[in-house]
Amino acid sequence: MLRPFIPTFSGALALGLSASVLAAPVNFNLPAQPLSTSLTQLGQTSGLRVNFDAQSVAGKQAPALRGTLEPAQALNQLLVGSGLGATVEGNSARVYAPQAQTSAGTMTLGNVNINADAGIAGTSTTEGTGSYTTGAMSTAVGLPLSVRQTPQSVSVITRQRIEDQGMNDLNDVVKYAPGLTLRKFGGDRQQFLARGFTIDNLMYDGLPTSISTFTLDTITGADLAMYDRVEVVRGATGLMTGAGSPSATLNLVRKRPTATPQVSITTSAGSWDRYRTEVDASNKLNENGTLRGRVVAAYEDDKSYIDVREKDRQTFYGVLEADLSDSTTWTIGASKQRDDATSDWGSLPSGPNGEDLHLSRSSFLSNDWAYWDRDNVSLFTDLTTRFNNGWTSKLAFAKIWAESNTFSSYLNPAPGGNFTQASGQYDTTDTQTNVDGQLSGPFQLFGREHELTIGASRRQEKFDQKGGFWNAATPINIYNFDHGSIPKPTQESRQPYQSRNTATEEGVYVAARFNPIDPLHVILGSRVSWYDYDNRSGAGDYKVTQEVTPYAGIIYDLNDTYSVYASYTEIFKPQTQQDVAGSVLDPMTGESYEIGLKGEYFDGGLNASVALFDMTQENRAYAIPDQPASCRASNRTCYEAAGEVRSRGVDAEISGSLTPNWQASAAYTLVLSQYTKDRTYDKGDLFAPNVPKHLFKAATTYHLPGLLEKVRIGADVLGQSNTYNRVGNGHAEQEAYAVVGLMAGYRLDEHWDARVNFNNVFDQRYWQGIPTGSGSGTYGDPRNLMFSLKWTL
Incomplete structure (x- = not known):
């Protein structure tokens, strides 16, 4: 079945994938460099045969590519912003300059299927993308929607931005995240605010967690070494979190x-x-x-x-x-x-x-x-x-x-x-x-x-x-x-205090x-x-x-x-x-x-x-x-x-x-x-x-x-x-x-x-x-x- 490709505002690519080429992810570590060099190294690293015309890629630059990605996803990221498209068939890929539009305003790529999740659009994991944004998030309404399709003010602090700015814990995220305010009232006491209200809900992988004046001291200050990203929804989020204030919710993924x-x-x-010092190691634990x-x-x-x-x-x-x-x-x-x-x-x-x-x-x-x-x-x-x-x-x-x-x-x-x-x-x-x-x-x-x-x-x-x-x-x-x-002070002169509750x-x-x-x-x-x-x-x-x-x-x-x-x-x-x-x-x-x-x-x-x-x-x-x-x-x-x-x-x-x-x-x-x-x-x-x-x-x-x-x-x-x-x-x-x-x-x-x-x-x-x-x-x-x-x- 043929599916049309509709060019975006930027003339960015669409990547055609057949069902047979969902290859195993490969670890890439390519610097920002000429596109021709990156395409060649992509083929050497992944085994995917990448065919391209030297004249069509001449003078074009590829972004840095780091992380574990499927070869087709990696190819898509290398071509973002280049104005080029690509098709993948089996173990071969072809990079091309898009043809002129047809009278219907579409172009045909041949016998391929378009995979909307191949690039940034549709994906949510930010590690290895080098990006300051994400393709999908579900913190607001529980549905995996793009930033554009989410009807609230949403932001994401990605893995790349965490590393670029040297953020170490959640306080750093609040300090740099759009629309949020970090208030310190002691060396280890803090308050998070948005739109004039105190933030009293955090989420971990989408599960809400309550915070208050005292519990904020015990469960925040979360070290960012273990997180891919932090999603932020500003405004009321009662649909997914239940009780809370109409401020914002942070979702640590x-x-x-x-x-x-x-x-x-x-x-x-x-x-x-x-x-x-941080150490991070990941791998498969069995042969398949x-x-x-x-x-x-x-x-x-x-x-x-x-x-x-x-x-x-x-x-x-x-x-x-x-x-x-x-x-x-x-x-x-x-x-x-x-x-x-x-x-x-x-x-x-x-x-x-x-x-x-x-x-x-x-x-x-x-x-x-x-x-x-x-x-x-x-x-x-x-x-x-x-x-x-x-x-x-x-x-x-x-x-x-x-x-x-x-x-x-x-x-x-x-x-x-x-x-x-x-x-x-x-x-x-x-x-x-x-x-x-x-x-x-x-x-x-x-x-x-x-x-x-x-x-x-x-x-x-x-x-x-x-x-x-x-x-x-x-x-x-x-x-x-x-x-x-x-x-x-000694314990004898202390005025005792106790607070115990369950919510x-x-x-x-x-x-x-x-x-x-x-x-x-x-x-x-x-x-x-x-x-x-x-x-x-x-x-x-x-x-x-x-x-x-x-x-x-x-x-x-x-x-x-x-x-x-x-x-x-x-x-x-x-x-x-x-x-x-x-x-x-x-x-x-x-x-x-x-x-x-x-x-x-x-x-x-x-x-x-x-x-x-x-x-x-x-x-x-x-x-x-x-x-x-x-x-x-x-x-x-x-x-x-x-x-x-x-x-x-x-x-x-x-x-x-x-x-x-x-x-x-x-x-x-x-x-x-x-x-x-x-x-x-x-x-x-x-x-x-x-x-x-x-x-x-x-x-x-x-x-x-x-x-x-x-x-x-x-x-x-x-x-x-x-x-x-x-x-x-x-x-x-x-x-x-x-x-x-x-x-x-x-x-x-x-x-x-x-x-x-x-x-x-x-x-x-x-x-x-x-x-x-x-x-x-x-x-x-x-x-x-x-x-x-x-x-x-």
């Missing part, structure tokens, strides 16, 4: 085993005696490749520009993948991450009304005996079955055991502008269990093909924290503090993508959730039953490149506060409207979008100003659920290949988040003044041509408008700033690659966490260097 040998060792050394395995290990010894502070991290990840049959694959894996840190609890203070105290960036106002240690173990498994009718079933299970042990100190303001130091000691365990079953595939209706996914999930979080604090406060001099002068959420969900006419796609979905909160420390149990979360999206393809879209979605967030009668308040509800324009270029190698969003969160709890006598008599604070916040703005991004040698990402976000109803703040007051109104992030890498083909250069910039915290009768402020980073890399030979990252080139002094009177200010890293050397098999 793990690396999977490969069927060909793949080994790399990366060592890094940088400013302030920072050292890091039906059993595959991968192990990843990383060790980091991280000193700091801050006095006394240091941290070391040990990470291990192992995964097995087995083809139980031609249609069924079973995966099982585990990871362990251990962090041991000399760390503070609070951080640097401001004056009583937000005044800048001009403390040194190296100031550490805790003690040399302080620690914050964390241990995270996870186990996951999934069983995927592919049916002949195009349907797929997946049953997934994951469990996380997280512990955090801290004994550290914080500041209290004292009369006369002085400060005292108090301490606390807490042991926290957070166990999360998650199971999800999903069935998805195509179906026919009114002579058209559509897609459907249905699923059911259950997740439970068991949180236990015990410890206490010391009321005794020791006066200190914040400008000349001796870290060994205050002894560790269980169950849900069923369904989403369908209807294609009534060729340019129009409609996504409709809904989730029904049951939520149960058990306060094992005392009163305060509550339930939410049959909470319905709708989803609706529409995409209209203007042509082969551009689509317009609109979407509406909701999310709910249970609350623990009680009203005057002692009843738990109804959940907060959030809803998100979004309209936008998306473009896809170079066969999905470059994606662009611009969107307008409007979000509200209502039923927010706030304390009743004049507490009723019944509340005072029972020594509790009573609340009302009548608050409302509105967030509006613009979200724009472009990411991917500008040319075969040039990867780039740039994003701009405008956010105006305001109170619309509140007892404390007036209508129109900023809801999240520590989130910038204007946020710009960009990163780029360019492989030089010709004689300098082994050299690549890059840069990144993070710029934002002014922000502040309300403190006393004033503000602690951070003026608008920009932080610039540079990168240079050199491929010594086929095995060795060197890179240097020069961060905060202009040594910008800025608050990554704006201080308060009692101390939560954290400076961003000063100017620093990191050198890396990578060996690849």
